[in-house]
Amino acid sequence: MKLTLQMKKGVLLVLDALLIQLVYLLAFAIRFDYDFSGRMVSNYWPVYRENLLWILLIKLAVFYLLGLYHSLWRYASIEELMKVAITAVLANASVMAYLAITQQMLPRGIHALAILLDMALIGGVRFAYRVSRTYRDTGFLTFNPQVTSARRVLIVGAGEAGAMVVKELKAHGYQHGRPVGIVDDDKSKIGRKLAGVTVLGSREKLPELIKSKRVDEVILAMPSVQRQVMREVIDVAAGAGVRLKTVPGVYELIDGQVSIKEIRDVDIEDLLGREPVDLDLEAIAGFLKGKKVLVTGGGGSIGSELCRQIADFAPRELLMLDIYENHLYELQQELRKKHPQLTMKVLVGSVRDKACMQALFQREQPTVVFHAAAHKHVPLMEDSPAEAVKNNVMGTRNVAWCAHEAGCEKLVLISTDKAVNPTNVMGASKRLAEMVVQSLDEISQTEFAAVRFGNVLGSSGSVIPLFKKQIEDGGPVTVTHEDMTRYFMTIPEAVQLVIQAGAMARGGEVFVLDMGDPVKIMDLAENLIRLSGFTPGEDIQVEVTGLRPGEKLYEELLLDSNGLEATVHQKIFVEKPAVTAFETLNQQVDELAAEICMQSPETVKAAVARLVTTYTPQ
Incomplete structure (x- = not known):
C-alpha cells in the first residue's frame, strides 16, 4: 500500500516522539556516566518524567511550526540540514523556558546534549530517508526495474550545466534517463566525478563511449556551444543511431537552473551554417x-x-x-x-x-x-x-x-x-x-x-x-x-x-x-x-x-x-x-496596374520585366 502525504507525516510524527524520549535517555546516560542509581539522577529524572508529555508537545509543536513536516526529504540538501539545526536549538530553548516558568530545572548539560542528539537523530532519520531513496532509485540496494530500464544517457560537457543535468535526472528518479558518463575536452577533468558521475574522456572518444556504454541518448550540456561543435556531436549521435538533446542557451540559464522540461531536442535552427548574429538591440532600438x-x-x-x-x-x-x-x-x-x-x-x-x-x-x-x-x-x-x-x-x-x-x-x-x-x-x-x-x-x-x-x-x-x-x-x-x-x-x-x-x-x-x-x-x-x-x-x-x-x-x-x-x-x-525618379516610376507603376487586371500571367510577367530589368521570367 502506497502511503499518502498525510500518512507519511503521521509516521514521522510518531517516530519523532519516540526519538525525543531516546534523546533524553541518552542525554542522562552521557551526562551521568551511565549511572542511573546515583543521587544526581534521582534528583533530576523525576523532573523529566513528570514533564514528559509537555516536553513532547513543545518539541513537536516547534518541529511542526518550523516546517520539519513540510519539506520534501527525498530532495533534502544542506538547507534542510541547517533547518534541523536551528529547529533543535529553538525546540530545546522552548523546553528550558517552560521549565523555568514552572520553576523546575534540568542540568544545562542535559539541554546541550539534547540539542546535539536532536540534530543527530531527528536530522539523521530524514537524511537516511533521502539516502535510501537515492540508492533505491539507482538500483544499488534493490532491483528497481524503472531504473534498470531507463534510457542510458551520456552527457557532453562537465561544467555547471552538466552538473545540473545530472542532478535533475537523479532528482526525477531517472524517469527521463540515467547518466552513465560524461564527456569533456578538459583533460584535467577526465577520471574525476561530477555530481557522482565519472568524466570518461574527451569528445574524440564519443563514438567509442556511445558503443561501450550502450548509450540511448546524448545530452549536450554546453549552453554556449559553437555551431561547429554541435554539428560534430549530432553527426556522431546520428551515425550511432542515438538521440541528441540539448540544454537551453546561456540567456535561458540566468537563474542558474536547468529543468528537465527545458532539456529539449536539438532543433534545425541549432544547425545553421554560422553562429547567430548578435545585435545590440538595447543600444540601437531607442528610436522605438x-x-x-x-x-x-x-x-x-x-x-x-x-x-x-x-x-x-x-x-x-x-x-x-x-x-x-x-x-x-x-x-x-x-x-x-x-x-x-x-x-x-x-x-x-x-x-x-x-x-x-x-x-x-x-x-x-x-x-x-x-x-x-x-x-x-x-x-x-x-x-x-x-x-x-x-x-x-x-x-x-x-x-x-x-x-x-x-x-x-x-x-x-x-x-x-x-x-x-x-x-x-x-x-x-x-x-x-x-x-x-x-x-x-x-x-x-x-x-x-x-x-x-x-x-x-x-x-x-x-x-x-x-x-x-x-x-x-x-x-x-x-x-x-x-x-x-x-x-x-x-x-x-x-x-x-x-x-x-x-x-x-x-x-x-x-x-x-x-x-x-x-x-x-x-x-x-x-x-x-x-x-x-x-x-x-x-x-x-x-x-x-x-x-x-x-x-x-x-x-x-x-x-x-x-x-x-x-x-x-x-x-x-x-x-x-x-x-529612378519617383514621378517617372510612379507613372510606370500606374500603367502596370492598368494593364495587369485582364492580362494573362505571361503578359503580367513581361510587363513587370520592363520595369525590373534584372528580372528574367522563366
Whole structure:
C-alpha cells in the first residue's frame, strides 16, 4: 500500500516522539556516566518524567511550526540540514523556558546534549530517508526495474550545466534517463566525478563511449556551444543511431537552473551554417521608445515577431494591421498577457485599399512604420502574378505614400534575397517595391529603407514546416534539386535585423545581412530526418522532384557586391542601387496596374520585366 502525504507525516510524527524520549535517555546516560542509581539522577529524572508529555508537545509543536513536516526529504540538501539545526536549538530553548516558568530545572548539560542528539537523530532519520531513496532509485540496494530500464544517457560537457543535468535526472528518479558518463575536452577533468558521475574522456572518444556504454541518448550540456561543435556531436549521435538533446542557451540559464522540461531536442535552427548574429538591440532600438509604431502584416510570421520585439522597447502605442483577423486576435491575447501595460490597437484592413490606408494614417499618425504585409509564396505567385503586383507593389506604394503624407519619421520595408536578379515574379515584385520606397525617399522627409534577408526558418510556407509534416506522415521528404542551396536565418534574427535597420536608416538604403555560407537543402532535409530519430534513405526516403516554376538553384543577396558599404555592425552591409525618379516610376507603376487586371500571367510577367530589368521570367 502506497502511503499518502498525510500518512507519511503521521509516521514521522510518531517516530519523532519516540526519538525525543531516546534523546533524553541518552542525554542522562552521557551526562551521568551511565549511572542511573546515583543521587544526581534521582534528583533530576523525576523532573523529566513528570514533564514528559509537555516536553513532547513543545518539541513537536516547534518541529511542526518550523516546517520539519513540510519539506520534501527525498530532495533534502544542506538547507534542510541547517533547518534541523536551528529547529533543535529553538525546540530545546522552548523546553528550558517552560521549565523555568514552572520553576523546575534540568542540568544545562542535559539541554546541550539534547540539542546535539536532536540534530543527530531527528536530522539523521530524514537524511537516511533521502539516502535510501537515492540508492533505491539507482538500483544499488534493490532491483528497481524503472531504473534498470531507463534510457542510458551520456552527457557532453562537465561544467555547471552538466552538473545540473545530472542532478535533475537523479532528482526525477531517472524517469527521463540515467547518466552513465560524461564527456569533456578538459583533460584535467577526465577520471574525476561530477555530481557522482565519472568524466570518461574527451569528445574524440564519443563514438567509442556511445558503443561501450550502450548509450540511448546524448545530452549536450554546453549552453554556449559553437555551431561547429554541435554539428560534430549530432553527426556522431546520428551515425550511432542515438538521440541528441540539448540544454537551453546561456540567456535561458540566468537563474542558474536547468529543468528537465527545458532539456529539449536539438532543433534545425541549432544547425545553421554560422553562429547567430548578435545585435545590440538595447543600444540601437531607442528610436522605438515612446513612439507610435505601425506594423503591417502584423499577423504573419515576421510581422508578429516584430510586434513581440517592439513591445519590449516600450512604444507609446503599437498598431498591428493585417487582413486576416484570427492571427491578429491570437497575437493581441499573447501581448496583453506578456505586456499588460502596453497600449496597442488591432486594425483589420488591406494595404491594397488606398483610401483605407489614407484614413488610417490620418487618424492614427504613426511615427515609425514596418511594412511586412506581402505575398511571398513563389510557386503560387507564378500562377497569380497580378496578385503579387497588387499586394507587393501597389500595397507598398499605398503604405509608403501615406507615410510620406502623414510625415512619419521612418518606414522600413521587409524585402527578400529573391529580389536580387529575380527569376520569379514574387522576387521581381519585391524588387519593384524596393524601387518604390527608394525613389520616394528622394522627395520625402520620411526616411525610407529596405531590409533584405534570406529564408526564415519556421515561417509559414517555409521549407522546415513542410519537411516536418512530411516526416510525420512517414515520408517521402521532397527536395526540388539535390544541389539547391539557400541562405537561412531564424525569425528572431530576421526581426532583429529589421529593427537594427530602422535605427540605422538615414534614407534610401537596402540593408543586407552577412548570412555566412548558404545551406544545401538536401543536407537540411537529411539533418531534420536525423533529428527526428530516423535514418535518411532507410526509415524516411528523400525524393528529388525537380525545380518548380520561378525557382533557381542559388539565391543571391546583393545586386552589385562592388557597391556594398560597411556599417557600424560587422555583419550588416548597405547597398544603394541606382534610383529612378519617383514621378517617372510612379507613372510606370500606374500603367502596370492598368494593364495587369485582364492580362494573362505571361503578359503580367513581361510587363513587370520592363520595369525590373534584372528580372528574367522563366
